[in-house]
Amino acid sequence: MMNDGRRTLCPEPRTLNPVFPFILHPSSFILLLALFAAGLSRPACSQTTSGPAVQAPPEPDRIERLRMHNIAPTPAVLTGFLQNGFPRGTRLTDLPTTPALKSQVVIDAVVEVSRQRVMEASPILGRLALGLPSDGIRTIIQWDAAQQRPGERAAFETDLMKRLRHNAVVALGLIGDPKRLYELAVVFDHEKDPNVKIPCALALSSVGSRQGLSYLIGEVGRANRTTSVVAGEALKYITGHDFGPAVDDAVARRNAAAADWKKWWKADGKLFRPDGEQIRARRLTPPIRPNPRVPRTVRDLVDCYAYENDPRWTIEGYDAYERLRLLGPDAFDDLEKILADKSESLRIRRQAIILYAQMTTIAYTNQPRVASQPARAYKAIKRLRWDSNPEIREAVKQWLPRLRKAR
Numbered sequence: 001m002m003n004d005g006r007r008t009l010c011p012e013p014r015t016l017n018p019v020f021p022f023i024l025h026p027s028s029f030i031l032l033l034a035l036f037a038a039g040l041s042r043p044a045c046s047q048t049t050s051g052p053a054v055q056a057p058p059e060p061d062r063i064e065r066l067r068m069h070n071i072a073p074t075p076a077v078l079t080g081f082l083q084n085g086f087p088r089g090t091r092l093t094d095l096p097t098t099p100a101l102k103s104q105v106v107i108d109a110v111v112e113v114s115r116q117r118v119m120e121a122s123p124i125l126g127r128l129a130l131g132l133p134s135d136g137i138r139t140i141i142q143w144d145a146a147q148q149r150p151g152e153r154a155a156f157e158t159d160l161m162k163r164l165r166h167n168a169v170v171a172l173g174l175i176g177d178p179k180r181l182y183e184l185a186v187v188f189d190h191e192k193d194p195n196v197k198i199p200c201a202l203a204l205s206s207v208g209s210r211q212g213l214s215y216l217i218g219e220v221g222r223a224n225r226t227t228s229v230v231a232g233e234a235l236k237y238i239t240g241h242d243f244g245p246a247v248d249d250a251v252a253r254r255n256a257a258a259a260d261w262k263k264w265w266k267a268d269g270k271l272f273r274p275d276g277e278q279i280r281a282r283r284l285t286p287p288i289r290p291n292p293r294v295p296r297t298v299r300d301l302v303d304c305y306a307y308e309n310d311p312r313w314t315i316e317g318y319d320a321y322e323r324l325r326l327l328g329p330d331a332f333d334d335l336e337k338i339l340a341d342k343s344e345s346l347r348i349r350r351q352a353i354i355l356y357a358q359m360t361t362i363a364y365t366n367q368p369r370v371a372s373q374p375a376r377a378y379k380a381i382k383r384l385r386w387d388s389n390p391e392i393r394e395a396v397k398q399w400l401p402r403l404r405k406a407r
Contacts, residue, residue: 056115056284062108068096069105075118078109082124085136092143101144103160106137107167114171122175126183128168131161166199173203174283176276181207188212194219194227202234205274213238213272217265220245223254225346232257237282238274239264248347251388295320298327298334299348306351324355332356332373336380342388350395353381357399361406374406 063073070090071081086092092102099105110128113121124134133141141164145157169187172180181204188200188211198219201212216238219231229247236242241264244257292314295301301320304310308317315323324331338344338352360377381403384396 058112058115062111065099065105066108066112069102071105071109073112075113075116075120078113078116079118079121079124081109081136082106082113082121083134083136085134085139100147101160102140103144103164106140106164110164110167110171114174117175119175119177122172122177122180125168125171125175126180129165129172129183129187131165133161133164137164166196169196169199169203173199173206174280176206176280178207178276181209185209185211188215194231198227198230198234201231202238202279205234205238206276206279208274208276210272210274213269213274214265217261217269220261221258223251223258225249225254228254228258232261235261237279239272240278240282246345248345250343250346250349252343295323298324298331299338301327301331302335302338302352302355303345303348305355306345306347321355325359328359329373331359332376335359339380339384346389346391349389350391353384353392353395353399357381357403361402374403378403378407 058073066073066078069086071077086095095102110125113125127134128137141157141160144160145153148156169184172184184200184204184207188197188204191197191200197212197215201216204210204212213235216231216235220228220235222228223245225245225247229245229249232243232245243260243264245254249257290312292311294314295304300313301324304313304315304320305317305324313320335352335356338349339356341349356377360373378400381396381400384392385400387393387396
């Protein structure tokens with residue numbers, strides 16, 4: 001079975017996704033930057049402010065890491081840790097060896113205070129978003145940096161601060177403390193990187209500000225597969241509308257999504273006022289799990305194979321591949337229809353190219369019925385050399401030479 005180029009998730013320290021809370025951040029959207037100020041002079045010990053009706057469940061692994069490091073997942077203890085670090089007298093060499101980077105424990109605490117909406121922690125997070133970590137966090141950063149090779153320490157510390165700032169921005173949006181509007185506005189105004197400005201724009205909306213809305217509309221208008229997708233997801237949570245785009249949308253669909261958002265902005269955007277509680281409820285509502293069904297068409301099977309273990313299907317990717325293989329020449333017409341559909345999902349379309357080329361050049365070359373198939377497949381795939389989607393052109397570049405030899 002061919003590798004379809006799926007991306008892997010980033011290594012530790014794990015971070016908050018700027019749009020989807022409490023999951024690993026894809027490598028193409030990671031490392032968000034910020035700068036700013038406002039602080040807490042002493043550990044806060046008051047109660048957590050009541051959160052929204054919907055709250056993400058605690059992550060057992062995260063809670064266990066905190067407990068292993070003697071940090072109870074309670075508002076007062078978490079806030080004290082983010083302000084002061086590990087208790088005085090703690091030798092970091094005596095702490096558990098997993099995780100090796102103790103900044104992961106800081107991120108765990110940031111995620112947990114955002115999950116519980118601990119308002120008392122927001123001043124510390126505001127300073128961290130500005131690049132002004134508390135004394136406790138700074139000590140942990142220095143410890144982690146000291147474990148690196150001397151020549152790599154400066155770059156490591158810079159990268160780590162970006163991750164911590166990113167988490168602080170996302171957490172401030174989830175906590176929703178309106179007193180942090182100033183810090184978020186400063187971060188938004190000073191940053192040029194869209195991977196920083198997008199989560200900051202979402203956080204600003206979560207505290208009732210319109211400041212980042214026009215920027216998000218413009219970012220969707222770039223119609224790429226990275227920041228435009230994240231900006232579209234942010235707008236979905238802010239407005240309740242879902243115009244896209246999705247990461248596997250073709251260029252035509254991404255342009256259509258950009259046009260839909262621009263149309264909404266022109267008609268309703270100037271009067272729209274973000275509602276932080278609604279935004280948080282949308283973000284934290286568990287996704288609807290689809291009812292699985294049996295794939296019945298060639299496209300269904302390619303879809304199932306391209307999105308392995310997708311909950312929409314009753315069979316897994318390997319089973320879908322085997323069913324396609326058994327269909328043999330009977331699948332060729334439908335595969336060509338998928339290839340020609342410029343609005344089709346990029347992953348499905350790319351996988352159809354690979355499957356068509358594989359089935360033509362490898363699996364069925366000894367069958368009389370498909371003796372002329374390599375020439376037919378070569379002609380069908382050759383037409384895609386000037387496709388508007390670079391992902392499709394890359395797949396064509398990979399497989400066309402093999403078909404040329406098989407003709």
